Amino acid sequence: MKIALLGTGAGARAHVAKLLALGHQVTVGTRDPEVTLARTEPDMMGTPPFSTFLAKHPELTLATFADAAAAGELVINGIDGINAVRALSAIPAEALAGKVLMDYAVPYIYQQPDEVEHPWPTPWGVMPRMSPVDTDSLAEQIQRAVPDAKVVKACVTQEQETVVNPNEIGGGDHTIFIAGNHADAKQTVADLLNAYGWRDILDLGELPAARGLEMYAHFHAAVHTALGGERFGVKIVRK
Amino acid sequence: MKIALLGTGAGARAHVAKLLALGHQVTVGTRDPEVTLARTEPDMMGTPPFSTFLAKHPELTLATFADAAAAGELVINGIDGINAVRALSAIPAEALAGKVLMDYAVPYIYQQPDEVEHPWPTPWGVMPRMSPVDTDSLAEQIQRAVPDAKVVKACVTQEQETVVNPNEIGGGDHTIFIAGNHADAKQTVADLLNAYGWRDILDLGELPAARGLEMYAHFHAAVHTALGGERFGVKIVRK
Numbered sequence: 001m002k003i004a005l006l007g008t009g010a011g012a013r014a015h016v017a018k019l020l021a022l023g024h025q026v027t028v029g030t031r032d033p034e035v036t037l038a039r040t041e042p043d044m045m046g047t048p049p050f051s052t053f054l055a056k057h058p059e060l061t062l063a064t065f066a067d068a069a070a071a072g073e074l075v076i077n078g079i080d081g082i083n084a085v086r087a088l089s090a091i092p093a094e095a096l097a098g099k100v101l102m103d104y105a106v107p108y109i110y111q112q113p114d115e116v117e118h119p120w121p122t123p124w125g126v127m128p129r130m131s132p133v134d135t136d137s138l139a140e141q142i143q144r145a146v147p148d149a150k151v152v153k154a155c156v157t158q159e160q161e162t163v164v165n166p167n168e169i170g171g172g173d174h175t176i177f178i179a180g181n182h183a184d185a186k187q188t189v190a191d192l193l194n195a196y197g198w199r200d201i202l203d204l205g206e207l208p209a210a211r212g213l214e215m216y217a218h219f220h221a222a223v224h225t226a227l228g229g230e231r232f233g234v235k236i237v238r239k
Numbered sequence: 240m241k242i243a244l245l246g247t248g249a250g251a252r253a254h255v256a257k258l259l260a261l262g263h264q265v266t267v268g269t270r271d272p273e274v275t276l277a278r279t280e281p282d283m284m285g286t287p288p289f290s291t292f293l294a295k296h297p298e299l300t301l302a303t304f305a306d307a308a309a310a311g312e313l314v315i316n317g318i319d320g321i322n323a324v325r326a327l328s329a330i331p332a333e334a335l336a337g338k339v340l341m342d343y344a345v346p347y348i349y350q351q352p353d354e355v356e357h358p359w360p361t362p363w364g365v366m367p368r369m370s371p372v373d374t375d376s377l378a379e380q381i382q383r384a385v386p387d388a389k390v391v392k393a394c395v396t397q398e399q400e401t402v403v404n405p406n407e408i409g410g411g412d413h414t415i416f417i418a419g420n421h422a423d424a425k426q427t428v429a430d431l432l433n434a435y436g437w438r439d440i441l442d443l444g445e446l447p448a449a450r451g452l453e454m455y456a457h458f459h460a461a462v463h464t465a466l467g468g469e470r471f472g473v474k475i476v477r478k
């Protein structure tokens with residue numbers, strides 16, 4: 001399958017490496033490929049420059065967001081939450097029309113430590129604010145921005161390294177969640193998650209359920225911190 | 240132990256029945272005991288009038304919020320999130336000073352259906368807004384309102400019927416979370432949860448983690464709806 005991964009961060013790379021291992025043809029989208037390739041230092045999260053990753057995966061194509069989206073049958077949004085709507089809105093409508101757009105971004109607004117009234121240690125040093133929150137979600141904003149795509153919120157309740165290798169945690173006995181307004185698109189995403197190794201995929205219904213999935217991020221960060229920074233899974237335990 | 244339960248709803252009653260079964264001496268607090276006892280109809284959630292519950296538990300004492308708090312060594316807040324800060328602030332400081340105040344309230348702002356832009360079916364019919372959210376929590380508001388009490392956020396990630404009987408779900412193999420600024424108070428709450436039957440109690444650290452616990456409510460509602468209204472547990476699956 002031809003898959004476009006928009007974004008070059010650690011989460012995006014986890015998906016890309018797995019998708020290539022599964023035999024898919026992957027195009028990675030970035031704002032400006034030349035700028036991305038020119039970077040030689042790790043980013044603020046400690047992620048090595050993309051050129052290092054590309055050197056390990058020469059079969060990969062790096063393109064603009066628009067060209068990558070046009071090349072994909074399935075498009076995965078791994079653009080930072082704060083930039084996602086603007087970047088996706090700038091893609092020509094025909095590049096996304098009718099396509100599944102899986103979105104795993106968290107709508108964090110990064111803050112400087114001295115802007116935070118109530119600091120709370122997280123992997124990022126302080127607790128970032130979220131926007132939108134509660135009465136709207138990033139996934140719904142994206143669906144409104146690209147109405148001809150079929151947005152599915154997924155993979156937002158754990159690190160992407162866990163998403164692509166669920167069996168690394170508790171033998172894979174945990175749960176992943178999807179939400180969206182298009183049943184066929186949710187089936188496509190569920191098939192991908194099955195290929196990643198997921199056995200318990202819970203459909204939360206229409207896209208407003210993404211509010212719950214995105215707001216879960218603060219809970220996730222708190223648990224992650226309590227476990228000393230270890231990755232973990234969350235299992236829905238039925239009666 | 241002398242325990243005060245502030246609130247008369249279904250969640251409060253679940254705690255009261257369990258605490259009585261465990262041999263504790265329980266005082267239930269309400270705004271106006273006469274008004275509470277005069278009700279003869281179920282409330283908007285379908286909960287029977289409190290007098291019905293009291294008839295089954297004649298060893299129970301019903302009192303004002305202030306008198307109940309004064310009578311308790313441990314105080315549990317089961318007042319609706321929207322009313323909790325006002326009601327707790329009105330209690331004389333000496334009635335709560337130095338005491339553990341366990342808070343399980345969700346800061347829902349109930350809305351009328353026609354006020355909701357993006358309806359999302361929940362057990363309440365529509366998705367309620369939350370306030371505070373993201374940059375503050377109800378638990379922190381309560382701690383600021385009653386600074387001499389030791390607030391512990393707990394029991395907010397599932398129905399209170401599940402909190403008091405964890406073994407009803409998956410043999411009890413799921414997780415409950417606590418957060419607060421006072422280690423001794425968290426130990427008291429953990430002891431209570433152990434008595435309820437919990438084996439996996441995860442301490443999320445200081446009280447700002449309550450933001451994550453409270454914001455988890457929309458995720459919980461979405462899963463609850465997806466499971467057809469069944470109660471469920473959530474298990475943190477470690478590596």
